[in-house]
C-alpha cells in the first residue's frame with residue numbers, strides 16, 4: 001500500500017515546491033492547512049487537504065491519522081518550538097513512522113540569532129521523538145531575493161543591511177527536492193542524519209546583483225544600508241517587530257562572515273550540483289521585471 005505523507009507549511013515556499021517534487025511519485029499527499037479556502041491549488045494538484053493549526057494541538061489529530069511520514073515545517077516566530085512540539089506529539093499519537101524536519105542553517109543553542117536557537121530546541125526534540133527522523137538545515141534561500149523584486153523592478157537596486165556578507169545561499173526548490181529524496185527513500189536510509197544544504201557558491205550581494213544583471217539583461221545594484229534603515233523599511237511594510245529583530249540578528253551574523261561556507265550535502269542527496277543564482281534569476285525573471293514587460 002502507498003505511504004501517506006503529511007505536508008505542513010503546505011501553502012509556503014518550500015512545501016509548495018515539495019508537493020511539486022512528490023507528485024507522481026506513488027505516494028499519497030495530504031496537506032495541513034489553516035484555511036480550507038486557500039487550498040484549492042493543492043486540491044487541483046491531487047493533494048488531500050485537512051484543516052488544522054499548529055498553534056492549536058486539539059485541531060491536529062485528524063490530519064495525522066493514518067500518516068506514515070511527516071514533513072514538519074514550522075513558521076518563523078516565537079511559537080515555533082510549540083508548533084513543532086504539537087506536530088511531533090500528534091505524529092507519535094497517530095503512530096507515524098518518520099519525521100523529516102526543516103530546520104535552519106547553524107541551528108544551535110549558541111547560534112547568534114533567535115531563529116537558530118529556537119530551531120535547535122525543535123531539532124533536539126526531533127532527535128528524541130521515538131520515530132525515524134531526518135533534519136534538513138538549509139542556508140539562506142535565494143527566494144528571499146523575491147522580497148526585493150519590487151525595488152529591483154522599479155529602481156534597478158535593492159537595499160539590504162548585509163554589508164559585504166558572503167552567503168552560500170540555496171534555492172528553496174533544491175531544498176524541497178532534498179526533502180522529497182529523503183521522504184521517498186527507505187525510512188532507515190536517512191534516519192539520524194542532519195544535512196546542511198547550501199548552494200554551489202558563497203556570494204556577496206554585489207555578486208548577486210551582477211548575476212541578476214546578467215540574467216535580467218539590465219543593471220541591478222546592491223545598496224548596503226544600516227540596520228536602523230532596514231528595520232524602518234521592514235516595520236513600514238508591516239513586518240512584525242519579532243521578525244524584524246530576527247532578520248537583523250541574521251544580517252549581523254552574515255555581515256561578520258557566519259554564512260560564508262558551502263557544503264556538498266545537496267549534491268550527495270540529489271546526485272547533481274545545486275542551482276545557481278543565475279538559474280534562480282532566469283527562472284524568476286518575470287518577478288523582477290518592470291511593470292509592462294521583461
Ligand SMILES: NC(=O)c1ccc[n+]([C@@H]2O[C@H](COP(=O)([O-])OP(=O)(O)OC[C@H]3O[C@@H](n4cnc5c(N)ncnc54)[C@H](OP(=O)(O)O)[C@@H]3O)[C@@H](O)[C@H]2O)c1
Pocket residue numbers: 008009010011012013014015032033034035038052053054055073074075076083102103104105115137138139140141144
Ligand atoms: N528564508 C530563509 O532563508 C530560510 C533559511 C533556512 C530555514 N528557513 C526556515 O524555513 C521555514 C519557513 O519556510 P517557508 O519559507 O517555506 O515558509 P513560508 O513561505 O513563510 O510559509 C509558512 C507556511 O506555514 C504555514 N503556517 C503558518 N502558521 C501556521 C500555523 N499556526 N499552523 C499551520 N501552518 C502554519 C503558512 O500557512 P498560511 O498559508 O496559513 O499562512 C505557510 O504555509 C522557517 O522554519 C525558517 O526558519 C528559512
